[in-house]
Amino acid sequence: MSALDDVRARYRAGGLHGSLTPGRNPAIVVVDLQYGFTEAQYGPGFSLDDVVEATRSLLSVAREHEVPVWFTTIAFPTDGDGIGATWLTKMPALDGLRDGDRSVEIDERLEIRSNERLVVKQTASAFAYTDLAQQLRAAGVDTIFVAGATTSGCIRATIVDACAADIPAFVVRECVGDRERAPHDASLLDIDAKYGDVVSLDDALDFVRGLS
Template sequence: MSESAGDWMEAVREQYRGRGVGERLAAGRRPGIVVVDLINGFTDPACPPGSDLDAVVERTAELLERARAAGLPVFFTTISYEPRDLDELVWLRKMPALRALTAGSRWVEVDGRLAPRDTEPVIVKKAASAFHGTDLAERLAAAGVNSLIVCGATTSGCIRATVIDACAENYLVRVPRECVGDRAEGPHEANLFDIDAKYADVVGLEEVLDELPGVVMAR
């Protein structure tokens, strides 16, 4: 983060403190992991909407290893379009790079370094939020989840939209900073700041990992 960005963020953070914005939330006792769109189309810079997210994938793999050992449910999302979608969806007109994410292509597959297990659903979505037009909320309820750990890409798009909807669904949300990424630093940092102020707690991965031994999952 640049020094100038850090300066304005701290000034706004101080302003918010006196106005009841940005309170810290407790960690949930029954969390689920939602891995948003860490698919080849986003983690491979050769794809139009892709960028270098190697560090994000590496740290997310670390989180998944620990979460799986603790018995936490894990949910993945992908963006995948059928031919009929290409001319119908406004988002694809605004961001035509996403047209590369066609059903059946390698671009819509979860990055192989994260390798979803057979019990971990890959939920197909066509909009930014993991909740919009999907059965994610029903799956979370069935798994007994009362809080979320959200990771993936991109911070300014699908992460932000998913976190806002999760907050609207009354989930406590943790966003491990090292496990989310974007195509550029400015939007990434600005959106993490805003998410942390209004919708979720943005924390270090180590804090999330330290909390895992205290979770209690329904059996």
């Protein structure tokens, strides 16, 4: 048994690690796969090519089966820091992510479509100070599959808030990434134990295909 398996076993024995059941009206939420994160030339950026490619596969099948898609991007106003001043103090690398800059645009490899909604945020969570929860409910969404970056930051914050909003959330393992392996692995373990389910890309694709 690996060290992570041992932790999971102790969690289960302590009443953690329950399993969620996806509903029949899912959506895909792609968190912050904007150029500011997918290209290393930008302050917060790092190599996310594998994550982008896996997310392309997820989006392709979702679009084929008419599963709605939401994207998020971090963009601060050009004339100030908006509601994110404290976050910018902690992460000055984000300072260049300003309205109108290329860094806040969704990576073109994901081919965002005109009928897919974009939520602009200034906090880690896709739900904090946005109307994402209301949009999802208005569309009848009962489950979200989440992709994007970073696992220990915006992904984890989004899943915690999805749980608080009573929206079952599934993190697609191959579709999320982080700057370092340790926080990535620890965050997936913690999410899976307490707030959402971590699933493989194959399982997510099989579920979407099965909706037909």
